[in-house]
Amino acid sequence: MADASDHPARASRRTRQGEAVLNVVLGSDNFRSAQDIHAELRSSGEAVGLTTVYRHLALLTDEGRLDALQTADGEVVYRRCHSESHHHHVVCRRCGRGVEVALPDLERWAEATASALGYSDVTHTVEIFGVCADCRG
Amino acid sequence: MADASDHPARASRRTRQGEAVLNVVLGSDNFRSAQDIHAELRSSGEAVGLTTVYRHLALLTDEGRLDALQTADGEVVYRRCHSESHHHHVVCRRCGRGVEVALPDLERWAEATASALGYSDVTHTVEIFGVCADCRG
DNA sequence: TCCGAAATGATTACCGTTATGATTATGGTC
DNA sequence: GACCATAATCATAACGGTAATCATTTCGGA
Numbered sequence: 570m571a572d573a574s575d576h577p578a579r580a581s582r583r584t585r586q587g588e589a590v591l592n593v594v595l596g597s598d599n600f601r602s603a604q605d606i607h608a609e610l611r612s613s614g615e616a617v618g619l620t621t622v623y624r625h626l627a628l629l630t631d632e633g634r635l636d637a638l639q640t641a642d643g644e645v646v647y648r649r650c651h652s653e654s655h656h657h658h659v660v661c662r663r664c665g666r667g668v669e670v671a672l673p674d675l676e677r678w679a680e681a682t683a684s685a686l687g688y689s690d691v692t693h694t695v696e697i698f699g700v701c702a703d704c705r706g
Numbered sequence: 707m708a709d710a711s712d713h714p715a716r717a718s719r720r721t722r723q724g725e726a727v728l729n730v731v732l733g734s735d736n737f738r739s740a741q742d743i744h745a746e747l748r749s750s751g752e753a754v755g756l757t758t759v760y761r762h763l764a765l766l767t768d769e770g771r772l773d774a775l776q777t778a779d780g781e782v783v784y785r786r787c788h789s790e791s792h793h794h795h796v797v798c799r800r801c802g803r804g805v806e807v808a809l810p811d812l813e814r815w816a817e818a819t820a821s822a823l824g825y826s827d828v829t830h831t832v833e834i835f836g837v838c839a840d841c842r843g
Numbered sequence: 844t845c846c847g848a849a850a851t852g853a854t855t856a857c858c859g860t861t862a863t864g865a866t867t868a869t870g871g872t873c
Numbered sequence: 874g875a876c877c878a879t880a881a882t883c884a885t886a887a888c889g890g891t892a893a894t895c896a897t898t899t900c901g902g903a
Contacts (some may be wrong), residue, residue: 621852757860
């Protein structure tokens with residue numbers, strides 16, 4: 570998993586497709602699904618395969634360049650990551666617009682609670698969904 | 707939805723299959739998937755269709771008799787609900803064993819944060835995953 | 844320019860879940 | 874107990890998002 574080569578961690582090669590995927594994500598402040606991104610690329614004339622979109626999104630997420638979260642119906646959506654540190658989101662259920670929020674207390678609490686109960690390797694998911702002002706109007 | 711007949715609120719009719727599904731869930735303290743439950747029923751000789759299992763799980767969840775949550779890979783798992791009030795879980799990633807935890811502060815915070823940002827109709831998901839002592843051993 | 848390795852992408856598989864629709868079982872009534 | 878309307882069941886097939894396959898293309902260093 571961890572290598573340590575002199576190559577950049579991301580893609581060893583720069584490709585038109587990789588750029589295109591990245592650009593779509595960077596060009597939007599909303600959480601977008603892989604298929605959504607794929608559709609946008611296609612309709613804007615960029616020929617990129619769905620597989621490739623998935624691959625790049627996964628890569629970018631691994632690198633911490635993108636945030637990913639699951640919507641209520643199990644779809645994974647992506648957005649560019651704004652802050653280095655761990656955080657969560659308030660996400661609009663309709664348009665996917667999201668705001669990052671930090672919750673240091675929660676992080677500590679989650680970890681502490683779980684270990685107190687004997688659980689190790691603790692991870693947590695915290696997401697808040699709502700309808701944003703624009704979509705409500 | 708809520709009636710108050712002498713029959714259990716659950717299904718309008720009592721059926722062998724409904725009982726069977728309920729029994730499996732009540733008989734385990736772990737979060738179980740629909741397919742898992744279905745497999746157990748089958749292997750224990752109870753002939754119950756997968757569709758039926760899904761339907762009963764959905765019904766029981768609607769009634770608040772079961773807790774449901776999505777695992778990291780999008781699968782929905784169920785367990786009997788122990789407490790009436792809103793709560794979250796610390797769940798073992800391996801065996802599905804879970805502990806209920808209440809987080810009144812978090813609830814309030816989530817709602818407040820989201821509305822302050824202009825979001826309405828706020829819901830949240832908070833789940834904590836780890837590996838329990840037994841599974842680690 | 845050449846070449847090996849990496850990336851791509853059409854296609855197919857996968858997996859959990861849900862819709863369909865014919866069949867069966869339930870429970871109130873006579 | 875018999876009857877019947879209706880709810881419940883369940884095999885099957887569809888669905889939707891995601892991941893694997895693998896032949897082909899592209900990259901970029903020599």
